[in-house]
Amino acid sequence: MASSTDARRLTLPEIRIGRVLAVLAAVAFWGWLLTRWINDWVLARIGIGPGAGVHFLEAEPFETTAERLAASADAYGPFAGVVDWVGSVVGAVGVAVDIAPVLAVGAWYTIVLTVVSIVLGLLIAVPLSLVRVYGGPFRWLALGYIELIRGTPLLAQLFVLYFGLPFAVWLHGVETIGQGPIPDQAFIIAVVGFTINSSAYQAEYIRGALESVDRGQLTAARSVGLSQLEGLRFVVMPQTLRYAIPAWTNELVYLIKYSSLAAFITVPELYYRASRIASRTFEHTAIYASIAIVYLAIVLTATVLMSRVEREVAIPGLGQAEGRHQGKTEGERE
Amino acid sequence: MTAQRTDERDNERRRAEHEPLLRIENVWKSFGTEQVFRGIDLEVDRGDVEVLVGPSGSGKSTLLRCVNRLTEIDEGAIYLDGERVTDADANVNELRQQVGMVFQDINLFAHLTARENVTLGLRRVRGFGKSEARDRADRELANVGLSDQVDSYPAQLSGGQKQRVGIARALAMDPKLMLFDEPTSALDPELSNSVLEVMERLVEAGMTMLVVTHEMRFARSAADSITFLEGGQVVERGPPERLFERPERERTREFLESIYG
Ligand SMILES: Nc1ncnc2c1ncn2[C@@H]1O[C@H](COP(=O)(O)OP(=O)(O)OP(=O)(O)O)[C@@H](O)[C@H]1O
Ligand SMILES: [Mg+2]
Numbered sequence: 001m002a003s004s005t006d007a008r009r010l011t012l013p014e015i016r017i018g019r020v021l022a023v024l025a026a027v028a029f030w031g032w033l034l035t036r037w038i039n040d041w042v043l044a045r046i047g048i049g050p051g052a053g054v055h056f057l058e059a060e061p062f063e064t065t066a067e068r069l070a071a072s073a074d075a076y077g078p079f080a081g082v083v084d085w086v087g088s089v090v091g092a093v094g095v096a097v098d099i100a101p102v103l104a105v106g107a108w109y110t111i112v113l114t115v116v117s118i119v120l121g122l123l124i125a126v127p128l129s130l131v132r133v134y135g136g137p138f139r140w141l142a143l144g145y146i147e148l149i150r151g152t153p154l155l156a157q158l159f160v161l162y163f164g165l166p167f168a169v170w171l172h173g174v175e176t177i178g179q180g181p182i183p184d185q186a187f188i189i190a191v192v193g194f195t196i197n198s199s200a201y202q203a204e205y206i207r208g209a210l211e212s213v214d215r216g217q218l219t220a221a222r223s224v225g226l227s228q229l230e231g232l233r234f235v236v237m238p239q240t241l242r243y244a245i246p247a248w249t250n251e252l253v254y255l256i257k258y259s260s261l262a263a264f265i266t267v268p269e270l271y272y273r274a275s276r277i278a279s280r281t282f283e284h285t286a287i288y289a290s291i292a293i294v295y296l297a298i299v300l301t302a303t304v305l306m307s308r309v310e311r312e313v314a315i316p317g318l319g320q321a322e323g324r325h326q327g328k329t330e331g332e333r334e
Numbered sequence: 335m336t337a338q339r340t341d342e343r344d345n346e347r348r349r350a351e352h353e354p355l356l357r358i359e360n361v362w363k364s365f366g367t368e369q370v371f372r373g374i375d376l377e378v379d380r381g382d383v384e385v386l387v388g389p390s391g392s393g394k395s396t397l398l399r400c401v402n403r404l405t406e407i408d409e410g411a412i413y414l415d416g417e418r419v420t421d422a423d424a425n426v427n428e429l430r431q432q433v434g435m436v437f438q439d440i441n442l443f444a445h446l447t448a449r450e451n452v453t454l455g456l457r458r459v460r461g462f463g464k465s466e467a468r469d470r471a472d473r474e475l476a477n478v479g480l481s482d483q484v485d486s487y488p489a490q491l492s493g494g495q496k497q498r499v500g501i502a503r504a505l506a507m508d509p510k511l512m513l514f515d516e517p518t519s520a521l522d523p524e525l526s527n528s529v530l531e532v533m534e535r536l537v538e539a540g541m542t543m544l545v546v547t548h549e550m551r552f553a554r555s556a557a558d559s560i561t562f563l564e565g566g567q568v569v570e571r572g573p574p575e576r577l578f579e580r581p582e583r584e585r586t587r588e589f590l591e592s593i594y595g
């Protein structure tokens with residue numbers, strides 16, 4: 001007889017079904033998104049396919065079904081509420097289908113904004129965290145930057161960049177920006193803002209990981225003749241970046257969602273486009289539920305990819321958190 | 335270039351005749367208000383093994399770190415092969431190549447295999463090519479009995495194996511002098527033996543060594559001389575037989591009894 005613990009454990013077929021469903025969902029989502037982008041910006045230009053922004057599916061059948069269900073709900077007696085609810089779900093699907101092309105373009109902006117900002121932010125965060133920990137008298141400078149950025153609201157930072165500084169004027173004359181997939185100046189300012197903001201947070205995550213690498217290893221690197229900088233580059237950093245992956249994934253997830261603040265400086269990303277449509281059509285629930293699903297899909301994809309990266313680069317023999325100290329004694333004092 | 339090399343070698347030979355390989359001269363050092371050294375003098379001849387003993391906190395580790403300038407001295411001078419290495423303008427990274435160091439807490443590079451632990455210095459410091467460095471690393475690892483473990487990561491090795499990788503890593507740089515800071519004290523006794531064997535072979539091969547250890551057997555068999563450090567000074571120094579059997583100072587006898595029973 002199966003014990004109670006066995007009963008609660010997922011069986012192999014169940015896990016497989018879960019995986020299959022997840023893979024199917026991922027294929028459907030990314031398949032749709034990539035097809036949209038290619039259709040709108042490549043195929044439509046050369047006259048193939050339905051054309052830029054034209055629906056793949058018709059919203060009409062969903063809308064009429066929803067209307068019919070709503071109209072006949074009363075006839076179902078005690079089930080009227082359920083039928084009514086099903087009707088509104090079908091209606092929401094209709095709305096989603098209707099706004100899907102716009103969401104695809106918005107998702108493009110959201111993803112590019114996030115990816116570019118987090119990568120640029122990382123490039124700043126690595127030296128920043130090194131200065132913060134090993135920078136001697138410059139530590140206070142790094143600390144000041146980090147605390148200033150982390151201590152002020154992101155939205156305020158974006159506003160200062162957008163309204164307070166003359167970036168918009170500098171970028172105005174450039175011809176190619178703002179065309180098709182190429183973003184306009186508000187977008188570039190948003191990238192600058194998110195880069196600065198996430199660099200401060202990433203620097204703190206990396207600092208934490210940096211401090212978990214035994215200082216003795218840097219001493220050992222110097223004892224074979226590597227300079228301090230080479231020791232950091234070849235010994236400390238490769239380990240630090242591995243240990244930082246879980247926290248860094250958190251930052252990536254935050255940034256995906258916080259990128260919606262770019263809407264306030266008119267960047268036409270997901271949230272901006274959705275809120276514009278919502279204020280016109282008043283279909284708030286359906287529209288925000290739709291973008292919630294898009295955000296969720298992007299976030300889950302990012303999480304899965306990062307945990308795969310983490311597994312890929314894991315140091316053999318070392319668990320995720322244990323085993324960072326090798327000897328039985330404390331690390332050496334510097 | 336070649337002429338210069340020969341010149342250097344001549345100088346080295348000339349120096350070797352008059353100079354001990356390592357000469358520590360009137361070294362003073364303090365950390366804040368804590369005076370760690372009050373005038374340390376110590377000479378280690380080429381091919382000799384000097385064992386350094388002393389109570390905890392007497393500055394044994396600090397002295398080793400001063401020799402390869404992981405810690406800077408306040409006053410005095412240290413000469414390696416006749417060269418004053420404690421000068422502000424001496425090339426520190428070059429000095430460190432010539433002085434190998436083995437640590438109590440081993441400090442292997444955790445993200446690199448045993449082989450990569452050895453090749454890192456060869457590639458980055460000595461400018462070896464990839465295959466050249468690899469061959470050299472494999473030879474060094476074979477010498478410490480780790481031919482089978484070249485592709486293992488530190489976390490997959492026992493303490494004794496890790497410490498032998500640490501020794502191979504230092505030896506690959508062709509050092510003139512090896513510093514050992516309690517290389518076995520973090521290891522279980524069974525695991526210490528493999529490390530001590532490697533050290534004994536190194537002694538036989540004529541390596542000059544400055545060793546902090548409380549391993550009685552090693553000190554008796556391998557040391558040419560033992561230095562007892564306390565209170566920031568060399569209290570007593572002499573060959574192991576004399577120091578163990580007939581120490582001049584009462585304090586030395588007390589200390590040796592306290593650690594060797
Ligand atoms: N970086 C440092 N900053 C401040 N004090 C230090 C530093 N390094 C060593 N000390 C101090 O110098 C003294 C000598 O330390 P050291 O580690 O050299 O002793 P030790 O003889 O190796 O001791 P043990 O046998 O415990 O290893 C100690 O009192 C220690 O607190
Ligand atoms: Mg010590």
